[in-house]
Amino acid sequence: MTLSPTDRSTIRRAKERAASNRSALYEVLDRNLVCHLGVIVDGAPRVLPTGYARAGDTLFIHGSSGARSLRTDDQVCVTVTELNGIVYARSVFHFSVNYASAVIHGVPETLAGQRKLDALRVITEHLAPGSWEHARRPDKKELAQTTVLALSLEEAAVKIRTGDPKDEDSDLELPTWAGVLPIEQAFAAPLPSADLNTGIPIPGHVTARTATTPAR
Numbered sequence: 277m278t279l280s281p282t283d284r285s286t287i288r289r290a291k292e293r294a295a296s297n298r299s300a301l302y303e304v305l306d307r308n309l310v311c312h313l314g315v316i317v318d319g320a321p322r323v324l325p326t327g328y329a330r331a332g333d334t335l336f337i338h339g340s341s342g343a344r345s346l347r348t349d350d351q352v353c354v355t356v357t358e359l360n361g362i363v364y365a366r367s368v369f370h371f372s373v374n375y376a377s378a379v380i381h382g383v384p385e386t387l388a389g390q391r392k393l394d395a396l397r398v399i400t401e402h403l404a405p406g407s408w409e410h411a412r413r414p415d416k417k418e419l420a421q422t423t424v425l426a427l428s429l430e431e432a433a434v435k436i437r438t439g440d441p442k443d444e445d446s447d448l449e450l451p452t453w454a455g456v457l458p459i460e461q462a463f464a465a466p467l468p469s470a471d472l473n474t475g476i477p478i479p480g481h482v483t484a485r486t487a488t489t490p491a492r
């Protein structure tokens with residue numbers, strides 16, 4: 277089962293880990309903050325980490341208008357990786373990791389005008405909810421310095437591994453520890469900027485995220 281019907285987005289290896297539900301894609305994208313954008317630049321692959329956000333069935337990516345990786349109307353591949361644990365097995369062959377990951381294939385569209393501004397709001401609110409209202413919005417010059425790409429989520433795959441190591445039956449009696457070392461990430465206490473004017477409290481939309489909200 278796949279999220280999309282194309283050949284290249286069909287998970288073949290360990291296909292029991294493939295998610296078949298589109299909501300799994302939304303969940304992975306909405307839980308995480310960083311993607312890797314793979315593009316071909318001058319005939320060679322280039323894969324760069326960058327922020328993103330999702331609205332409906334569209335992924336938004338932004339950056340400097342000078343960025344070569346964003347100057348594309350060709351095929352791209354975007355991945356989002358969530359590392360949830362190290363899986364210790366009884367044999368090194370079966371060591372693994374628990375994860376959820378998404379791969380999106382497609383040709384992005386460069387946004388302009390109101391659609392570009394709307395996408396920047398979505399990106400800002402995904403990274404730092406409440407900030408579009410709180411902070412100054414981009415002016416004309418800043419907008420000109422920013423490229424925003426929209427990529428359809430039509431052609432995508434999600435793969436999820438959970439649980440114990442998959443050891444050989446013949447290894448189960450070995451005196452070797454096996455199990456999972458979970459990985460967790462959380463926001464810590466906010467650190468006010470050293471040049472912050474006095475009397476500006478930490479806003480609620482920032483303090484609300486401390487400790488309780490996982491981020492990746």
Ligand SMILES: Cc1cc2nc3c(=O)[nH]c(=O)nc-3n(C[C@H](O)[C@H](O)[C@H](O)COP(=O)(O)OP(=O)(O)OC[C@H]3O[C@@H](n4cnc5c(N)ncnc54)[C@H](O)[C@@H]3O)c2cc1C
Binds near residue numbers: 357378379432433
């Ligand atoms: C954190 C992490 C660590 C990993 N470490 C290893 C490792 O060390 N060795 C290893 O062999 N594999 C590892 N994987 C799995 C790896 O991503 C591939 O799924 C696997 O290597 C199979 O590759 P393939 O070319 O045979 O994929 P295929 O199944 O042939 O890929 C076909 C299509 O399936 C989709 N797809 C493939 N992999 C993924 C994925 N992970 N998430 C979402 N969609 C996917 C893509 O659309 C791809 O074009 C890791 C995955 C994660 C998330």
